[in-house]
Amino acid sequence: MQLSLLNLSYNEDNSSLDIFNIPNLEKAETLRKLAASMQSTIDQKKNPTIGNQRATKRRKTIAQGIIQEGIELEIIQSWLFAIAQMWEIGNIPPILRGISRKSQVEVLFRISKSGETSQKVQEILEGEYYQDWVKSLSRAGLNTLGEIISAITEIQQVVKPEAIDTTKQQLNKLELEIIGMKSGDFFPTPKPVCQRLVQLADIQANWRILEPSAGSGNIAEYITKTYSNVQLEVVEVNYNLRQILELKGFNLVGKNFLEFNPSHLYNACIMNPPFCELVEHIYQAWKLIISGGVLVSVVPESVFFNRKYQSFKEWIQSNNSYVELVDKDAFLSSNNPTNVATRIVKIIKP
Structure with a gap:
């Protein structure tokens, strides 16, 4: 025919x-x-x-x-x-x-x-x-x-x-490119961990929230899908990850979080920081939270038994923190899997 x-x-x-x-x-x-x-x-x-x-x-x-x-x-x-x-x-x-x-x-x-x-x-x-x-x-x-x-x-x-x-x-292409990315201590937060971080933050309407080192936006996505009436801002230094965050429509307000100096403070910082600069990132986030604000973060299990974190561990404990274990296999489901054991720390600023 x-x-x-x-x-x-x-x-x-x-x-x-x-x-x-x-x-x-x-x-x-x-x-x-x-x-x-x-x-x-x-x-x-x-x-x-x-x-x-x-x-x-x-x-x-x-x-x-x-x-x-x-x-x-x-x-x-x-x-x-x-x-x-x-x-x-x-x-x-x-x-x-x-x-x-x-x-x-x-x-x-x-x-x-x-x-x-x-x-x-x-x-x-x-x-x-x-x-x-x-x-x-x-x-x-x-x-x-x-x-x-x-x-x-x-x-x-x-x-x-x-x-x-x-x-x-463009988004699909970029998200595939970052699978297995080794630079920048990048281990995307699995959904169950995102869910628990956000639950512990006890977010209220109209809060201003910051996610430092937002990566590909897993935590940010869970926040926006769960709470439509908050002001979420994100920071990310990696160029490809910044492109992904922009394509997803997030309000990208900074690059290097350790140099981030906003004109306002936040009700909450919810984060999975790069463990290579863990302490610096959490101290920086602490500075940016209002009195009564909350910091919720993933931290490696080693914080609680490695001597190099002794001062940091004491700081956490002195701030009446809440600490809970994360399932030991949680991050094996990440796009960049790792078997590093982790905990979640929640601290409310006096």
Whole structure:
């Protein structure tokens, strides 16, 4: 089966034959269900388990490819939702009325992605490998190159690329690049630890909160998802991590935390500081908290038995701190896993 080049654009005069363009809720619901059924696959691909395994170049490359597949499926899903809405409203162009399957929309998307010109699209569809595409579109009443191009154009006029699509791709790429990152004592905080840090902070409405050395934003994300009515500010020195924080929309107010000198103090500092500069970071955070404010931090277990931390341990104990053990395997689930034993320390400033 070959596509015809006799009609390179859909004849808009055909629309005059379609006097009654009325909604069809049954067709709308069918397409909407097809789109919704894609969600679990999209979620799995955009968060591949391979991305949480020990970092290697091969695994990063594979994970990036899987995430890109998820992004593309999300676009196909948006096309299905758009056609469903056209049916629901009753303004669907005749050229799209034969579409009834997800595979047909997927073919249109693949063609839009790979075909830069009409000639290129024709070359693709004349290839033996793509004859299943041709058959699928034929069942949708799209038999000529012009009809296929017109169908794609009609969908793209409704579903325009959003800036967030580019943002998501940049974010996914950067987050894969930091897996296994060795510089800067970087061990992202696992979700259960984030949850416990935030619980212990006992956050109140309208608090001003600081996360020093925010990394890729795990703690910050948990704070914002749990408390929408706080003012969260973050600091991070690493360039790639700063890019990630900016793409996630956090209020990045400083680079090197040890040189950070804000014009205001905070109700809380919630942190997982670099252990190589642990003491310096916690003392700096302590300076930036108001009287009655709270500091909650992850610290290594060695603080409580290594002689080099003797003065720091005494400082913690002298401030009526609360200390609890973290599960010994907690940080093995981090994107950069480590078996370092940790505790959480909470101190309220007098």
